[in-house]
Amino acid sequence: MILQVQDVEKSFGGIKALEGVSLGVEENTIVGLIGPNGSGKTTLINVISGFLKVDTGRVYFEGKDISSLLPFEIARLGICRTFQLTRIFRGLTVLENMLISSNMQKEGLWQLFFNRKKMILQEKVDERAAYEILEFLEINHLKHEYAHSLSGGQQKLLSLGMALMADPGIVLLDEPVAGVNPTLANKIFEKVKLEKKKRTFLVVEHNIDILMDFCDMIYVMNKGKIVASGKPEEIQGNETVIDVYLGG
Amino acid sequence: MIFDYLLDTLIYIGIYAILAISLNLEAGYTRLMNFGKVAFFAIGAYTSTLLSIAGMPFIVGLIGGIILSALLGLLIALPTLRLRADYLAIVTLASGEILRLFFLNEQWLTDGPMGIRGIPQPMYTVFEDNYIIFYALLVYGILLICYIFAEKLINSPFGRTLKAIRDDEDAVQVFGKNTFNLKIKVFVISSCMASISGTLFAHYLAYISPDMFFPSLTFSVWTMMVIGGTANNMGVIMGAVMIQVFERGTRFLKDFVSLPVEPYNLRIIIIGLLLILFILYRPDGMIKEKKSKGRL
Amino acid sequence: MPFLDMQIIINSVVTGSIYVMIAVGLTMIYRVLKFANFSHAELVTFGAYTAYIINVSLGLNLFYGLVVAFFLTGLLGIASDRLVFKKLRSKGSSVISMMIASIGIGLVVRQSIQEVWGPQIRWYEFESKTYELLGGSITMLHIYIIAISTAIIFLLHFLFTRTKLGKAMRGVSDNPQLAMASGIDTEKILLWVWFIGGGLAGIGGVLRGADTRLVPLLGWEVLLSAFAVVILGGIGSFYGAILAAYLLGFAENFGVVLLSELSISTGYRPAIAFIILILVLLLKPWGIMGKKEEGS
Incomplete structure (x- = not known):
């Protein structure tokens, strides 16, 4: 396990954004994180990258507790992230x-x-x-x-490029293909897949279909909790997941 | 006579150009809102004045001012640079005013509102007859050093990261940069450079008093940067030329024509209008920021 | 403590009453438009001189001056938004551009006032008896200042809690995006924020001018205190600003006595607000009643 999140809780003014979240990411894999809007995916990325501090719980990277480190210190250990709204x-x-x-x-x-x-x-x-x-x-x-x-799609590519340039052990991609046409989205994931032998990816994505094709492991979040996890084919038929997506 | 007047104007331009370059480093390239530039200028002026009066050579005064400015810069930067950008503006503005109060009230040290006269001028006995020429060369020599230093600093990985901080500080941290540390560095460097400018100012006039260090001086330098070209060192030097020619020109004009308005008021009103108009209609100033080709 | 007497309490309440008037507009604009409006100082000065025209030039009662100052300064606030800040908003300019522009507006207004009335000290014309109160003395003017300020605070409380306009104003300042999403016409509400905030700054100027004297720097002198109140109270917090205004009023009046007890020049009075500002930034940068802001 290169990255481990253990019982993380985070709330904003009484509203629980993350509730007992635990997950693990194996080295040289692509792990997907899906869930409806407001389910806590981006909050979790913010917690791992140090932009938000956990209320309770721990985050371990390569066995080291990073939950109290500053964003730049976490980055120096080899965790690089991108942002949902591309920030270049x-x-x-x-x-x-x-x-x-x-x-x-x-x-x-x-x-x-x-x-x-x-x-x-x-x-x-x-x-x-x-x-x-x-x-x-x-x-x-x-x-x-x-x-x-640059166009929106080119900016997405650039921000992926910047993350690769940092040569991190793990890249946290926050909606890397949001607003990108399907052809380019596929291309971006092809590139990510090619990079897999060098590093690990944790990808937050709205588009489930594309994750099914590229991920080794998927976690499903809803209302601040992990509600399901498994390989893509296990997730596909999972009733909770269908509930989450159809029931809102 | 006319020659001396020109040299005098040139010297003022040089002194303010140094100040404008230093503001450009922190405010132009990094967007640190220093509204108390005058504080560091005053530290340079008073420190070297007091050391010179105590019999120290010019260079000791110069370095003394730089060290004190660096310390004041650190003192202001540490509590404020972690917070929202606008807090720095308020805190620096206030620091300048408090420092002026200090020079005004600590009469034992500064002679208070009377100011200090007879400040020794470096190497005066050597160049007695052509002293103003020597001083102009001194100012422009130091300006050249400051300009080259600023250009090297900006066209480097350090400068590149400063510009990235200006665009999006959080995103810079993603790449393992300690942005707080970098902001402190550039703030302190700028403060030191402003101090050099203040030292040159004091020894040129050979007289300083607290009422030379009002906040309007800070905003005059901001105007130089905004109209000349934010984040372009050549631009801000151009800005210094224009504002100084304008300021000294109106002073000069006063002796020949009688204006219906007080020239001092008119000058400040025009500076205010220039700030507003440039921010509204030409935010890049006269000379735009240079595009880097990524070569050092 | 021998110097903690009734007089300090009376003076503190008077100072606090004036600061509330000045800080309310500053804190609302700061919250809604997210920038420190340095030209707020000149709204204060403008109000004071407007009342001077009514009171001295026209020879009418100062109360009329107060009312006229409220309306005209409110309109000046709106004008500064329409002519400058609204244009910057529509261009998507940064908070930094807004602050620089506000400095420019301040310079223009202040120096125009100085051009019209000159730099000399002026006074309103009114009579004010002195009364004994629990061992301290209080003037009729002080009673009026406290009464007017208190009445306005209650009116504002009523406005913010009972009226549709006031609730919309609070909504906009609490969460501009949400307010816009829920169909509030933000730009229209902003006009009211500028009008009421500017008008109150004008009233603050009149009260301050009556309590001390009129000079073109009147507003600039209280700007630091006003920012200290806003940040101590928590940016955007109306009730925080009220509490902070009285706290700062007390700190300044108590501090001045303390300074003279310690044989330090009372010229350092403005430094008291500065020290409080720095302490707040170090210990509780979101203020006593503000909301702590955390990353997205």
Whole structure:
């Protein structure tokens, strides 16, 4: 288990957003997290990535308790996330966006003025890595465009690229294909699948069908609780799941 | 006479350009709302003045001001930079005013409202006859250093991450960046640079008093940045040129024509209008931010 | 404590009564539009000088001045929104642009006032007897200030709890998105927020001017205290602002006595609000009655 969530509770002003949530993610798998709106999926991603603190319960990454760490500390351990509403750096170019997410380059001031060689060398290495990923995602031709000039789908690809660039152990994808046309959505998941041998994915998604095709394991959430879990084929026929989706 | 007047204007432009570049680092590239820029300018002016009067060389005063400014910057940054962006604006604005009260009330140290006269000028005996020329060279030498420093800083991984923080701070943390730490660094660096500008100001005038450090000075520098071009160092230097030519021009004009309005009032009203009009109709200023090609 | 006497309590209530008037508009605008409106200071000053025209230039009773100040300052608030802030909103400008623009508006209004009335000190014309009260003294003016402020607080309480308009105003300030979704015309409500908030700032200016004196910096002098009240009370909280206004009024009046007991210059009075502001930011940045904000 690379990621383990244990009995996590989180409430906002008396409303329970997460209630006794536990789940585990195996290394080099794609795990899906589905559920209707307001079921607590994004809250759970926020808790794992440290943007929200748990009320009770624990989150373990590679056996280490990360529930009280700050977002950037969690990121440094090798957890990278994307956001439901794509958050890229609009005022930077695509390439710069990619370089930001490299965790090899440090923002140190010392090297900037006294060890420029090392900095420039690292920059070259990062640029090459960035081009490779942009190539892989087929948006390399946009590398010098401002991120804000990209289409919605291209922005989704860029944010996936940035997550890969960080080279994390696990990527938390929050609705990576929301608002994206089905062809591109399939392509994005194909890319994710290709990356599976290098890392693990936890994917929040509204679109169940696409998860069925690509996930190794699926958790279903409703009203802040995990109500079902299993392999895609087990979930497909599960009555609770059908209830959750049809009953609202 | 005219030559001296031009040099005098040039020196003011240089001093304010340094201040504008320092504001641009924190406010232009990082969006840290420093509404108390004048505080760091005043620290530079008073610290080096007091050290010089005590017999220390200019360079000691300069460095003393930088160190104190860095400390004040830290003191303000630590409690506020974790909070919403606008709290920094309120706290810095207030800090500038409190500092002015300090200079006004601690007469034993600063001579209070009377101000300090006869501030020693660096290397005056060497360049006595052409001192203003020497001082202009000194100011522009330091401006050049500050400009190159700022450009290097911005065109680096450090600067890139600052710009990313400006766009979306939370999202930067996703990539393992300690944004709080980076914001503190740039705030302190800017504060130090503002202090240098204040030191140059005090030793040029050879006289300082608390009423030179009103908040309107801060907003004059903000205007330089906004109209010149936020997040463009050349732009903010242009802004400094325009505002200084305008300010000194209206002062100059007063001696020749009688305006129906008080020139000081008119100047501030126009600065206010420029701020509003540029924010409304030309938020990028005259020169837009440069697009980076990702090369260092 | 020998200096904790009736006089301090009377003075505190007077100061608090004035701060409530100034802070209500500031806190509502801060909550709804999410930016610190620095030009609020000049609404205060504008109100004070409007009443001066009625009271001194026209020789009428100051009460008429108070009423006219309310309406005209309210209209100035609306004008600043229509001419600047609404345009920025429709362009999707950042909170930062709004704050810079508010500084610009402040500079224009303040310096225009200085152009018309000059920088000299002015006073309203009224008579005010002094009475003994439990060992302290209280003037007729103080009684009026407290009575007017209290009456307005009750009116506002009635407005916010009993009327459709007031409930909509609270709805908009509690949760603008939700209010919009539930069919409230946010822009129309905003006009009322600016009118009432601006008008009350004008009344605050008149009361402050009557209690002290009139200068073009009148509003600017209380701006820091007003922000301290808003943040201490919790941004957007009407009842929090009332409580915080009296608390700060007490802290300032008690603090001034404390300063002189400690042989520190009472010129540091503005620093009291600053220290309280910093303490709130360190310990309870969402204020005593505000809502703690947490990530999305």
